[in-house]
Amino acid sequence: MISARTPGAPIGVYDSGVGGLSVLRHIRAQLPAEDLIYFADSGHAPYGEKTEQYVVDRALLVAAFLLERGIKALVVACNTATVAAIKAVRARYPDLPVVGVEPGLKPAAAATRSGKVGVLATARTLKGEKFLQLREQISAATKAEFLLQPCIGLVDQIELGDLETPAIAALLEQYVAPLLDQGADTLVLGCTHYPFVQTGIERVLRAHGHQDVTLIDTGDAVARQLGRLLDGAGLLHPAPEAGQPSASLHGYTTADVGALAPAFANLLGLHPKVEKVVV
Template identity: 50%
Template sequence: MAFSAFPDPVAAEAPIGIFDSGIGALSVLKHVTTLLPSDHIVCFADSGHAPYGGKSDEEITTRVLAIAAFMRTKSVKAIVVACNTATAAAIDTLRKQCPDLIVVGVEPGVKPAAVFSSTGKAGVLATASTIASTRFRTLCERITETTGIEILAQACAGLVDQIEKGDLDSPETVAMVEGYVMPLLKGGADTIALGCTHYPFVEPLIDAIAKRESANPVTIIDTGEAVARQLERLLQQKGVQRLVGDPGKIDAYTTGDAAALQYAFDKLLGKPATVTALKSGEA
């Protein structure tokens, strides 16, 4: 799939595109709107094709390119791939297809987890697809080789689905999170990176379990702020001035249920957004 080039220079008023397989985009959007509060945001939740974790790299890449094509129709100045699974599977292809476009991906937080670890063991909670990816394995191996820090990776089957349902603190979700966090704590991890953009929404659960079960302080790492800062840096590098003024609007689109996404904005983000459900074939 080929895309037409952006006009140069990019208008500062052009929106920023952010997407994920579902509501995980909102955890990154929170940091972007804090750092760039006057920018117009186009948020895309691909809930109709979620979760990405069980799909092949080819399937994920197809979805990513389709979403990018939709973002082009909104004349975005940048795209944030707010999904670890999509970043691992498709960001290289997206950058090749869109060499003129600012593209920012998310990493599973392995680097900061290693930096902040004092026990020499850093934990990462992620989807099975992210953990199985070549990108993730290579990153972990490189960090272990250069720092000596052991990376303990824990796949969290089903957790994205719970969060998508808005089920953040039920007994079922609590038990699920405990089952994933405890092996990292027993393994000696004193840092836990949230390697999926959905997981910050259950960070209070993770923190409570760590405080209860670990004799030592445990640092929990959400990479959303680092993603927002990288976006700001690349926009400045491209010569796009930072907007100053009234809060920017948020236009949200979903391949799933508009009411569910609206509820997520209201409950999880507390920000107003115009939500539109797309018809089949629109993205």
């Protein structure tokens, strides 16, 4: 096992389920030489309806598990876990580079023309103190109005793997249409699961005559920040030379392997080894 804090060590990417795969694809695109470990805590999901302390406890347990496997950095690729637990993870492991996902309020405030931004997120994210402070700061600085829409049940449906079901279509209509009615011209995808139903969201926008609405996905920014942190710490993996094996990817889940493995295949076209673990 390669010890952590060396360029050859893997990066841990953690989410409550499969949503973090939307961040993983940006990391693989921007940092193709990096070995990656993806952890889906699907056996304890969804986080959006759990207490903040529950999410903190889970995040610390998962971080410890990934550190035992030698990670050099951790990406908390879950909006709910970032809001609730990233402060605790950084306090527990001060020497570990940790990157979270922030709802894209700042870029949304810059993009809006009407001054009204819809935020699609889990109930837990929208109740989080960190999120509410961020909203107040950006609203005061930009005068943008943030319309908060908890998307109850949407993560559960996305986790099932079929993204074109009538149930998902109905939920997207239920949650997106009221934001359009209130004048939102920019929508923040405030959960890493939601980029996987972007096509369905765009279908709702077209049905309501709002094709010009801007969608904000922060996965690309997370990957860029990860690259900056690794570079600054001297931890970027050198590009492999000709003939060397390509970067590895390994999956762990606290639920059924039969949920995560198809998600890798269906959402990313990947077929890594996936193991079920008790954490």
